[in-house]
Amino acid sequence: MNVYERMKQALITGKYKPEDRLTEEALTGEWKVSRTPIRSALKQLEFDGLITPLKRGYVVRSFSQNDIRQIYDVRSLLEGYAASLSAIHRTEQDLSDMYKANAEFQTIITSQGTNKTEHIQEVLKKNHKFHDAVMRASKDPHTEDLIRKVVVLPLVFHSFYWFQQRELEQSFELHEVIIRAIKDQDSARARSAMHEHIYQGRDRVLEQLKRSDL
């Protein structure tokens, strides 16, 4: 893993917390590389929207409840759109990719891992794999690009960490609905199911946040 990826992990796992200041100098010491790769990583993280530039250095970005709402809302719009395109353009290969990804998702959520954090990492990975397969079936790289940008941010909230078993199963079931609609080339249904799926995720995060803010 290069510096960018490691710093991204640090941001996602919460090693760097909102409002923490990041200066090039300090980071060279921490990661044992020179300022050049640090600068490069910081710039990329800025693109990702994970850090905000100041006149001097950066801060780890903090997200309000409103931010989260808005991020999930556009994400729903975009992924719903992608799903509707996928219903039109999907190939047999795409379909089998989706099936496979969701089968793996099911395997993971039904197996209780030893370590919770590791288990969640796996769930996350398989979930991502499914969404990726849907996106790719759309054959629209530009939309994919935009979605990719909006998908990174929610990782910061560790949404899956708070999912109950029941909710993971709901996700699995909605994935199935989405696949079926795409298979049937039912654009409108694919879109709507995807919207629903993402809004469920949103509400879970929002709820959790409200609870921890009290």
Add this chain to the structure above:
Amino acid sequence: MNVYERMKQALITGKYKPEDRLTEEALTGEWKVSRTPIRSALKQLEFDGLITPLKRGYVVRSFSQNDIRQIYDVRSLLEGYAASLSAIHRTEQDLSDMYKANAEFQTIITSQGTNKTEHIQEVLKKNHKFHDAVMRASKDPHTEDLIRKVVVLPLVFHSFYWFQQRELEQSFELHEVIIRAIKDQDSARARSAMHEHIYQGRDRVLEQLKRSDL
């Protein structure tokens, strides 16, 4: 203007053409700065989607007809969405900003400038100002961000260069419809008018492209 902005101009105006190779070394000579700022600029341009990275250096990105279609389509989705949000959240200040921007747009398109290229630059700027005002009224910085990304690319096609007077007037009129809908807090109408407006732009570019490809 810094190196990034100047290089972006070079890409938009067509000084660098699709498939041209860009290497750091060569660019240092051209822009009379060291590799460090060049690298920074290239990275940013990559993010903008104006250039594509190779294993060695970059190429100026080329867009197929399909690309253009897809880019305008998501843009329509996103700007339509932003317009619908603006209809909900707009303040008096937002409205007067839109009015002002569109008044300026009208002034420009009715005045025949001396130099065509300069005139078009002005039209572009005022048009952009209007779209910006609409976006800002949405109060959704994340959507703004995504739109900004998708708005840069069409500049490469010099769409406005091909606009007839009649078509500029149509744009002005649709701007008015959009403003009115936002003023009336008619979300659905604002969204639909924005969709229509952007699709008109798309079709103009597509038509022009078809013509020049023959």
Add this chain to the structure above:
DNA sequence: AATTCTTCAATTGTATACAATGAAGCGTTT
């Protein structure tokens, strides 16, 4: 003749020194 290996040149990745910039603290003036 085709294929693999070797070498070399071109290009990017990294480290680091120096320049420019901006922010904070200090002292002077009113």
Add this chain to the structure above:
DNA sequence: AAACGCTTCATTGTATACAATTGAAGAATT
């Protein structure tokens, strides 16, 4: 005591040298 300007220090911007990597050309082997 407040406001202004000056100095200093921390931090980023830029240039450049050196290391690592890749691609291409040519040589050697089958």
